[in-house]
Amino acid sequence: MDYFAQQLINGLTLGSIYGLIAIGYTMVYGIVGMINFAHGEVFMIGAFIALIAVLSLFALGVTAVPLALLLALVIAMALTGLWGWAIERLAYRPLRNSFRLAPLITAIGMSIALQTFVALTQGARSKPLPPVIRGGFTLSEGNGFAVSLSYMQILIIVTTVVVMAAFSYLINSTSLGRAQRACEQDRKMAALCGVNVDRTISLTFVIGAALAAVAGLMFLAYYGVIDFFVGFVAGIKAFTAAVLGGIGSLPGAMLGGLLIGLIEVFWAGYFTAQYKDVAAFSILAIVLIFMPSGLLGRPEVEKV
Amino acid sequence: MKPLLTVRGVETYYGAIRALKGVDIDVFEGEIVTMIGSNGAGKTTLMNTVCGDPRARSGRIVFDGRDITAMPTHEIMRLSIAQSPEGRRIFPRMTVYENLLMGALLGPGDDASIKEDLATVFGLFPVLERRQGQRGGTLSGGEQQMLAIGRALMGRPKLLLLDEPSLGLAPLIVRQIFSVIRDLNRTQGLTVFLVEQNAFHALKLAHRGYVMVNGQITMSGPAAELLARDDIKAAYLEGGVHA
Ligand SMILES: Nc1ncnc2c1ncn2[C@@H]1O[C@H](COP(=O)(O)OP(=O)(O)OP(=O)(O)O)[C@@H](O)[C@H]1O
Ligand SMILES: [Mg+2]
Numbered sequence: 001m002d003y004f005a006q007q008l009i010n011g012l013t014l015g016s017i018y019g020l021i022a023i024g025y026t027m028v029y030g031i032v033g034m035i036n037f038a039h040g041e042v043f044m045i046g047a048f049i050a051l052i053a054v055l056s057l058f059a060l061g062v063t064a065v066p067l068a069l070l071l072a073l074v075i076a077m078a079l080t081g082l083w084g085w086a087i088e089r090l091a092y093r094p095l096r097n098s099f100r101l102a103p104l105i106t107a108i109g110m111s112i113a114l115q116t117f118v119a120l121t122q123g124a125r126s127k128p129l130p131p132v133i134r135g136g137f138t139l140s141e142g143n144g145f146a147v148s149l150s151y152m153q154i155l156i157i158v159t160t161v162v163v164m165a166a167f168s169y170l171i172n173s174t175s176l177g178r179a180q181r182a183c184e185q186d187r188k189m190a191a192l193c194g195v196n197v198d199r200t201i202s203l204t205f206v207i208g209a210a211l212a213a214v215a216g217l218m219f220l221a222y223y224g225v226i227d228f229f230v231g232f233v234a235g236i237k238a239f240t241a242a243v244l245g246g247i248g249s250l251p252g253a254m255l256g257g258l259l260i261g262l263i264e265v266f267w268a269g270y271f272t273a274q275y276k277d278v279a280a281f282s283i284l285a286i287v288l289i290f291m292p293s294g295l296l297g298r299p300e301v302e303k304v
Numbered sequence: 305m306k307p308l309l310t311v312r313g314v315e316t317y318y319g320a321i322r323a324l325k326g327v328d329i330d331v332f333e334g335e336i337v338t339m340i341g342s343n344g345a346g347k348t349t350l351m352n353t354v355c356g357d358p359r360a361r362s363g364r365i366v367f368d369g370r371d372i373t374a375m376p377t378h379e380i381m382r383l384s385i386a387q388s389p390e391g392r393r394i395f396p397r398m399t400v401y402e403n404l405l406m407g408a409l410l411g412p413g414d415d416a417s418i419k420e421d422l423a424t425v426f427g428l429f430p431v432l433e434r435r436q437g438q439r440g441g442t443l444s445g446g447e448q449q450m451l452a453i454g455r456a457l458m459g460r461p462k463l464l465l466l467d468e469p470s471l472g473l474a475p476l477i478v479r480q481i482f483s484v485i486r487d488l489n490r491t492q493g494l495t496v497f498l499v500e501q502n503a504f505h506a507l508k509l510a511h512r513g514y515v516m517v518n519g520q521i522t523m524s525g526p527a528a529e530l531l532a533r534d535d536i537k538a539a540y541l542e543g544g545v546h547a
Contacts, residue, residue, distance in 0.1 A: 128516055175405070182406055189393040192355060192386075194409045194459070231393040298397075 006147045007269040013153045015261025016160035020215035021238035022253035024208030030184045030248040037107040040235015041114035042209045046080040046216030047226045077210040084209025118228040126227035156218045246297020305332035314363030316353045316462040323349045325519040336496040338506040341516035344447045347499040348390045356380045387460035396441025398457035403440045410459030425454040446477045507531040
């Protein structure tokens with residue numbers, strides 16, 4: 001039981017990170033119908049910007065860890081958002097009306113270009129961040145196994161809940177969110193209602209990138225080390241999460257993220273760590289056989 | 305009368321196909337103008353060209369004194385043109401209420417005006433009030449048509465573009481919708497450009513009419529005169545006089 005509780009906590013932590021990245025995949029798919037394969041790299045860039053920001057803030061004498069993390073979060077969200085904006089503007093928008101595979105191929109190219117860019121400018125070796133938040137609670141002890149909940153894990157889960165609540169409010173209850181959903185459902189009609197469709201699409205990339213930056217900072221703080229390749233694996237997991245939850249569905253992305261995180265951690269905890277990725281993908285395959293549009297996705301036919 | 309919409313020599317292409325072949329249209333403030341024509345004549349294309357999608361390849365479109373020929377769609381609409389488009393295009397996964405709020409983007413935008421306009425629309429189409437929380441995609445065809453018109457009215461447009469509001473509706477509902485349009489025109493001076501297959505009703509409602517054939521205007525004049533012409537009766541009113 002204790003072991004189970006521990007895996008649950010670890011799984012939720014990892015799932016939070018996947019969920020935040022998955023939202024970016026699902027939102028972009030929803031509004032422009034493409035898989036942004038470079039989104040994993042946007043997450044990686046977010047983590048790098050966060051790392052540089054934290055270290056710079058420490059160097060500048062901002063030694064209060066909560067303040068430094070908060071500032072780094074804001075900086076990473078803003079600058080990564082800018083990257084998201086630029087990627088859409090330069091690489092995807094010119095191809096928006098071309099044949100369907102063009103943006104897909106461009107996204108793969110963009111992904112490689114961003115990895116290479118970071119490897120060249122930051123070096124290929126992994127970059128450590130000294131542990132910034134130590135300690136935690138010991139929830140229960142006994143039978144020789146202690147369940148611990150670190151402050152870091154609490155911070156990650158709480159931040160994710162707050163960010164997702166704010167994000168859901170933005171999408172469901174503000175006129176900006178309504179415009180976003182309108183573009184997703186009928187771009188032409190949205191324009192006829194006076195919505196600036198190009199700007200709304202840009203904004204979608206910016207929001208997705210900013211959420212990926214939140215995940216990037218959390219990943220960095222949790223694992224304490226990043227390199228130019230972290231976006232690849234995390235990106236594929238988050239993409240899997242988005243498909244599992246139902247691509248295009250925002251609650252689906254959050255749910256899918258949590259599930260992938262849990263599956264991975266539980267598999268590694270109870271079976272073997274080597275096969276944790278196989279487990280996640282197998283479950284995805286099984287779900288898709290029985291629910292082709294994912295757990296919370298809507299069937300393709302309903303698309304009017 | 306002040307010209308509100310002026311279309312001059314407009315040509316629109318779909319690839320190599322010339323769908324509009326030099327169209328001239330005038331809509332003056334306070335008028336109801338209709339355009340009739342058979343399937344594929346180019347009526348929807350004209351309405352959409354006014355809204356900038358597709359764009360006119362040549363010619364000029366002026367709205368309220370401004371050249372809108374090259375403007376992006378959302379900017380044209382923000383000059384206060386609202387369209388209830390062919391096929392209704394209700395946002396299927398938004399509620400009736402949210403669909404109406406989308407229409408309000410073209411209006412003044414403050415809470416008080418939105419509330420007032422909601423009350424007006426619910427007054428015209430009480431069924432929408434009862435279905436406020438229902439998803440647009442699950443409404444019946446007639447309800448969707450009312451919602452499309454209601455959504456357009458939420459923007460307090462200077463010019464209301466209606467593309468076949470009677471399509472697929474029972475005669476009773478058609479009459480109801482047309483009488484709403486007539487009332488708005490009389491009481492508030494709303495200017496309306498109406499595209500219709502249902503030529504009889506449209507010409508009864510409108511002040512002036514145009515006939516489009518194959519991307520060109522072939523006839524125009526006061527609606528009553530067009531309605532009386534034998535060639536129009538033969539071409540567009542056969543079986544249409546059922547009211
Ligand atoms: N997106 C498009 N691509 C290619 N051709 C098109 C497109 N839209 C319309 N057309 C063609 O342009 C012509 C005019 O079409 P339009 O929709 O304007 O006709 P309409 O008068 O509105 O007809 P209806 O009364 O059936 O709605 C038709 O021949 C149609 O096939
Ligand atoms: Mg038409």
